[in-house]
Amino acid sequence: MANPKRYTDDCALGPFSTKSQKTLSYIFSPTLWTPLLFLLMAAPPSPSSVSAELRTSGEEAVPTEVIGTLGGFMTLPLNISVGTEIEHVAWNGPQKTLALASPAGAVIILDKSYQSRLSISSQSYSLNISKLTPKDEGLYRAQINRKNSNITIEERFVLHIYEQLQKPRVTVKHTMSESTSCNLTLVCSVERAEKSVLYSWTWVDTHSFKSFESSTLTISWMPCDPDVAYTCTAKNPVSQSTSSPIHAQQFCADLRASRGRTVGETVVGTLGESVTLSLTVPVSRDIEKVVWMFNTSIISKDWREPAIAGPLMKSKEPGKDRVWVSDQDYTLKISQLKMEDTGPYNAYLCLNTPRLTSTQHFTLRVYRRLKKPEITWIPGPSDDSICRVTLMCSVEDSGDDVTYRWTFLQKGAVASQEGSLLNVSWRSSEYHPNFTCTAMNPISNSSWQFLSGNICPGPSRSMKHWIILFLITVVLLCFGFSGWCIWKQKRQCSAPAFNSSQVEAPADLSGQDASSSEERQFIHSVLLCTETPTGGTTTATE
Known part of the structure; x- marks a missing residue:
C-alpha cells in the first residue's frame, strides 16, 4: 500500500450526517461545556481520540488515499484506541451504505452485492474488500458511534484502483532519408491502461546510460552507428513493466529491404x-x-x-x-x-x-542445378494427312530464370515455340519427327528427347499399291510352281536313258510269249518320255 496522501473534499455526508450535525450544537452548549472541561483536565485523551474529535468538529476534513489493484484485496483501516467501547460502526460506500458492525462481532451487510467480498475486522472494525472491480473506486466513510456518547466520529477514505500493467508494446514508424540515415519514431503503449501511467525510455550509448521521460522517442540511425538497444518502461502506482529491447538497425535494415x-x-x-x-x-x-x-x-x-x-x-x-x-x-x-x-x-x-x-x-x-526435363503432349485437331500436337516441357523445382529451346531434324514439319510450349504439325505420310527439349538457367542446362511415334498413325499406303503387291506375289508363286513341275518331269525321264540297253533287249526276244507286268509298265513310261511335240509317238519294235 502506498503512503497515504490527503486532500480537501467537500462531499456531502451520508445517512448519519444529520445526527452528527445535531450533536455538534450540544458540544458547545453552556450546560455541557463545564463538565466536559473537567473531564478533559482529569484524564488526558489519546491522540487518536483527539483526532477523531477534530474530525467531528469539521476542522480536518481530509480523506486518506488508498491504492488498490484490480482483482486484488484492500483494507480501509480504522485507528480506534484499545479499550474504547463501541456501540456500532457503519461503513458507507461510493453509492450506498455497505455494512453495519457491532461489538459482538455481528456484521450486517446491507449491500448484497458485497456479500462474498466484504468483511469487517472484529477488533479494529477495518473494512476489507476482495476481488476489487472498477465500481469499487470512490469515497468511503466510516461512522463510529461510541457507548455513552452522543458524538459520531467519521473517518473518510478515497480508494483508487489500478490494473496490473501488461508488457508494453512498441510501435515503430520509420522513414528513410535520401542519405543513408534512417529516422525512427518509437511509440510505447500498454493495452487497457487508462490512467496514471508514466512512460520512460532507457538505452546505453557509448558506455553511458541515458533515459527519456515520454511515451514517444525519435531517433536517427546510420549503418556505421553502434547497435543500441532501446527499452520502454511503463509504471503506475501498483505495477511496473518493461518492453523487449528495440534495435534500430533491425528496422532500418528491413526498411532498406522493402525498397x-x-x-x-x-x-x-x-x-x-x-x-x-x-x-x-x-x-x-x-x-x-x-x-x-x-x-x-x-x-x-x-x-x-x-x-x-x-x-x-x-x-x-x-x-x-x-x-x-x-x-x-x-x-x-x-x-x-x-x-x-x-x-x-x-x-x-x-x-x-x-x-x-x-x-x-x-x-x-x-x-538450382536443373534436373532432366519432362515432356508431355496434347493432341490437336488433325485430318487424314496432317498431324498436329502441342508439346510441353517442364523441369521439377526449376526456380526462376529458366528458358527452354526445342530442336528437331524432320524436314517439312511446321513449328512455333512459346517458351516451354511447342506447337508442331507434319504430314502423316512422312516419317515421325523426334523433338529435343533443352532447359537452361544461368548455371546449368539439361536436355531430353521425345519420340513422336505414338502420337499419330504412321504413313498410310494406298489400295492400288496393295493390289500391285498382291499380283506380283501371285505371279512369282506361279513361276515357282511351274519350274518345280518341269524339274520333276526331267528327273523322271532321266532314269530310262541310263537303262536303254535294257529297253532294247526285250524287243529282240520274239520267241517269248509273255512278259511281266513290271516290264510292260517300264516300257510304257519310256514311250511317254519320247513323245514328239506334234503329238506323235515312237513305237517300240516288236
Missing part, C-alpha cells in the same frame, strides 16, 4: 554451394569496420574482430556459421547457399578519418 532495389553488381550462386561477394577497398583509408546488410540481417565486421552475423545468417550449430568476412579485404563469403539468400546485399565501409561512409551494392541470385 527492393537491385542495383550494383549481380552475383550468381549455386544452391548448396559457396559464393563470394568481393569489395573494392579504398587505398590508404583508415577503415573502422564494415557492415554488410541483407534484408533484416546485418553482418558487422570490426577491425581485427570476428564477424557478427544477424539471426537470418547465423547457423543454429555453434562453430558452423555460414557467413565469413575476410580480415584482409572484408570480402563476404556465404557457404551452403539457400534460396532465401537471394536478394540485395549492401556493404558500408565505415572510415575513421574522415568520418565518412562508403557504400557498395550487390545482388545475389541463387539457382
Whole structure:
C-alpha cells in the first residue's frame, strides 16, 4: 500500500450526517461545556481520540488515499484506541451504505452485492474488500458511534484502483532519408491502461546510460552507428513493466529491404554451394569496420574482430556459421547457399578519418542445378494427312530464370515455340519427327528427347499399291510352281536313258510269249518320255 496522501473534499455526508450535525450544537452548549472541561483536565485523551474529535468538529476534513489493484484485496483501516467501547460502526460506500458492525462481532451487510467480498475486522472494525472491480473506486466513510456518547466520529477514505500493467508494446514508424540515415519514431503503449501511467525510455550509448521521460522517442540511425538497444518502461502506482529491447538497425535494415532495389553488381550462386561477394577497398583509408546488410540481417565486421552475423545468417550449430568476412579485404563469403539468400546485399565501409561512409551494392541470385526435363503432349485437331500436337516441357523445382529451346531434324514439319510450349504439325505420310527439349538457367542446362511415334498413325499406303503387291506375289508363286513341275518331269525321264540297253533287249526276244507286268509298265513310261511335240509317238519294235 502506498503512503497515504490527503486532500480537501467537500462531499456531502451520508445517512448519519444529520445526527452528527445535531450533536455538534450540544458540544458547545453552556450546560455541557463545564463538565466536559473537567473531564478533559482529569484524564488526558489519546491522540487518536483527539483526532477523531477534530474530525467531528469539521476542522480536518481530509480523506486518506488508498491504492488498490484490480482483482486484488484492500483494507480501509480504522485507528480506534484499545479499550474504547463501541456501540456500532457503519461503513458507507461510493453509492450506498455497505455494512453495519457491532461489538459482538455481528456484521450486517446491507449491500448484497458485497456479500462474498466484504468483511469487517472484529477488533479494529477495518473494512476489507476482495476481488476489487472498477465500481469499487470512490469515497468511503466510516461512522463510529461510541457507548455513552452522543458524538459520531467519521473517518473518510478515497480508494483508487489500478490494473496490473501488461508488457508494453512498441510501435515503430520509420522513414528513410535520401542519405543513408534512417529516422525512427518509437511509440510505447500498454493495452487497457487508462490512467496514471508514466512512460520512460532507457538505452546505453557509448558506455553511458541515458533515459527519456515520454511515451514517444525519435531517433536517427546510420549503418556505421553502434547497435543500441532501446527499452520502454511503463509504471503506475501498483505495477511496473518493461518492453523487449528495440534495435534500430533491425528496422532500418528491413526498411532498406522493402525498397527492393537491385542495383550494383549481380552475383550468381549455386544452391548448396559457396559464393563470394568481393569489395573494392579504398587505398590508404583508415577503415573502422564494415557492415554488410541483407534484408533484416546485418553482418558487422570490426577491425581485427570476428564477424557478427544477424539471426537470418547465423547457423543454429555453434562453430558452423555460414557467413565469413575476410580480415584482409572484408570480402563476404556465404557457404551452403539457400534460396532465401537471394536478394540485395549492401556493404558500408565505415572510415575513421574522415568520418565518412562508403557504400557498395550487390545482388545475389541463387539457382538450382536443373534436373532432366519432362515432356508431355496434347493432341490437336488433325485430318487424314496432317498431324498436329502441342508439346510441353517442364523441369521439377526449376526456380526462376529458366528458358527452354526445342530442336528437331524432320524436314517439312511446321513449328512455333512459346517458351516451354511447342506447337508442331507434319504430314502423316512422312516419317515421325523426334523433338529435343533443352532447359537452361544461368548455371546449368539439361536436355531430353521425345519420340513422336505414338502420337499419330504412321504413313498410310494406298489400295492400288496393295493390289500391285498382291499380283506380283501371285505371279512369282506361279513361276515357282511351274519350274518345280518341269524339274520333276526331267528327273523322271532321266532314269530310262541310263537303262536303254535294257529297253532294247526285250524287243529282240520274239520267241517269248509273255512278259511281266513290271516290264510292260517300264516300257510304257519310256514311250511317254519320247513323245514328239506334234503329238506323235515312237513305237517300240516288236
